[in-house]
Amino acid sequence: MSDQSGKHDERIHPAARPFLWLDAPWLKSSMLWILLVLALGFAAIDLFHHRHEYVSLAETTGFYALWGFGSFVLAVMVGWFVIRGLLGRSEDYWDGEGDQ
Amino acid sequence: MIEAFHDVSPAWPVIIGGLIAAAIPNHYVRKGLALIAPILAGLLWFNAPSGGHVGGIIELGGFVLETFRYDGLSRIWGLIFIIAAFINGLYGFHEKDRVADAAGLIYAGAGLGAVFSGDLLSLFFFWELTAISSVFLIWGSKTQAAFKAGLRYLAIHVLSGVMLLAGAVIHAADTGSWAFDDSLSIDTLGGLLIFLAFGIKCAFPFMHNWLQDAYPKATVTGAVVLSAFTTKLAVYALARGYAGTDVLIWIGAIMTAFPVFFAVVENDLRKVLSYSLNNQLGFMVVGVGVGTELAINGAAAHAFVHIIYKALLFMSMGAVLHRVGTVKASELGGLFKSMPVTAIFCIIGGAAISAFPLFSGFVAKAMTLAAVAHEHHWVVWLVLLFASAGVLEHSGIKIPYFAFFSHDRGHRVREAPANMLMAMGVAALLCLYLGWPDMFGIPGGYRALYNLTPYPEVANAYPMWTFDHVVGQMQLLMAALFAFAFLVRMKWYPDEKRSVNLDFDWVYRRAFDGLARWSYAMFSRLWAAIGNLLAGVRDRLGGRLFQTFSPMGALSRDIPSGLLAIWTSALLAIVLLIAYLAP
Secondary structure, three states: OOOOOOOOOOOOOHHHHHHHHHHOHHHHHHHHHHHHHHHHHHHHHHHHOOOOOOOHHHHOOOHHHHHHHHHHHHHHHHHHHHHHHHHEEOOOOOOOOOOO | OOHHHOOOOOHHHHHHHHHHHHHOOOHHHHHHHHHHHHHHHHHHHHHOOOOOEEEEEEEEOOEEEEEEEEOHHHHHHHHHHHHHHHHHHHHOOOOOOHHHHHHHHHHHHHHHHHHOOOEHHHHHHHHHHHHHHHHHHHHOOOOHHHHHHHHHHHHHHHHHHHHHHHHHHHHHHHHOOOEOOOOOOOOOHHHHHHHHHHHHHOOOOOOOHHHHHHHHHOOHHHHHHHHHHHHHHHHHHHHHHHOOOOHHHHHHHHHHHHHHHHHHOOOEHHHHHHHHHHHHHHHHHHHHHHOOHHHHHHHHHHHHHHHHHHHHHHHHHHHHHHHHOOOEHHHOOOHHHOOHHHHHHHHHHHHHHOOOOOOHHHHHHHHHHHHHHHOOOHHHHHHHHHHHHHHHHHHHHHHHHHHHOOOOOOOOOOOOOHHHHHHHHHHHHHHHHOOOOOEOOEOOHHHHHHHHOOOHHHHHHOOOOOHHHHHHHHHHHHHHHHHHHHHHHOOOOOOOOOOEEOOOHHHHHHHHHHHHHHHHHHHHHHHHHHHHHHHHHHHHHHHHHHHHHOOOOHHHOOOOHHHHHHHHHHHHHHHHHHHHHOO
């Protein structure tokens, strides 16, 4: 059985050893909350500071945060359901040419 | 300043270096050329008169060719092409392939030649040279898929060149000028043909698939080299000839948006980068379409930084391909444990393309967005914001995350070769330097970029580092990052799986190909049927003639004398009857 954490894997690059915590389960599970705090933190600046923008719509409180979140979700959903759903094919579709 | 070299285009040492490399069997001599030729080109670039210059005039067959036009627009494009050529030479130092060495240099030199061309005929020559030389970087992979993709690539790019020449001839007939300048217009036939020729190379929507088809199939170094020149040359050509052409604004906006959806579900990470490249070109095309001084600065600055961070991303994926043997997201993960330095460089490239503050993409993209907003194209502005979040998705997150983190697939490989790391290091440093703000009274690195733009006074007057600007960008990016974590946690993020997604190239690779095969089959059957019919007629006619005239035919048979007498009597009776009845 392979050592997924890599602590005892001698093939791990020495420069990577101090960063093996990046693969830790606790980090993966807490990443959502860390990013939520950061996103809300930056969005909350709008409550105390009025941004001056070229486009008046962008001066709305939380505009960039909402647009960023919505854009990302839209991109993923359209990619998943429209592109992969309708246009996805098996890897050997192009007469076994593959893509690599 | 050495006046003797004022008329020498920086393209020539690079092209000549490539020609010499083609004849040199020694690996180290060729690699020396790959590094020295861009340095010589750089010296010629620095040596050019600062106030603008037209030189390198060649008179040929009654035509006057301007091979070295040095001005604000060609200056910035020329420098970044030279830097890219040097980084490519460093990155490919370990590869022992004479054809690739020669092709890489000639291709880079041709790109430089096109940028410095002052007339349409010179442009056409270098335009075609980029196509012909670069295809060897695709064929260098030596796979059947790469060979076929290279053929398609060559056909499409030669078509672009033919359209450029046809347009140039018509334009010259209409105006009496071969000048490559802003006299071009899409309202004339010649101007429209040239515009479409540029559009093919710029990967306009429905003309874009050569990019996603060919680049992922190129060699490890080839994809890095290809990512720098062809498409940015096209952006330069559009900026030179069609700045302020309104239709470019919408073409560019579409280019920023649609590749995002394909990149989300693409499994081949070099293909993801190809879609990402298409998306980035969109920003530049929008800038050219807006056409104001700020917008042109935005397009030029974006092209400059884009060449560096896109090369960095292609280099990092090339290093992965070199070590692991694949860049399929479904087969990668956890590579930061084996290739930590490459991972850091990839993250820097991802941060730069995502336009995080303190990275180069931030200071370049901002000018284009500001110019679009200034001109009240607010719908396009919103599309560009959407595309900015999309860039973060596919290049800022997907590429580093699925290659170096995500599920550890157990690949334990060596770190990338030293020369690859050095090339990535140079690019990563530039990504950081060019995004660095003014600090403690010391001008930031972004000032160097802004001073290179075609209108440096406009660029330097633009309020780049404002609190509002930084906060707005961070709000967008952090919310998008949170969206990624949220979708992954909810299991609403698509798994990476081995698959391909059909794109517009299906039309010519399947529909047109199918139509051609069907037409051939039908023609073959028709031809066979006509052949059968003619054979039947021939056989039947031949049979009749044989039956009549052959030794055994009717006319050769022995006829009994009694029967002959009866026939003769009958004929005589008919003759007498006619003679009697005749008046």
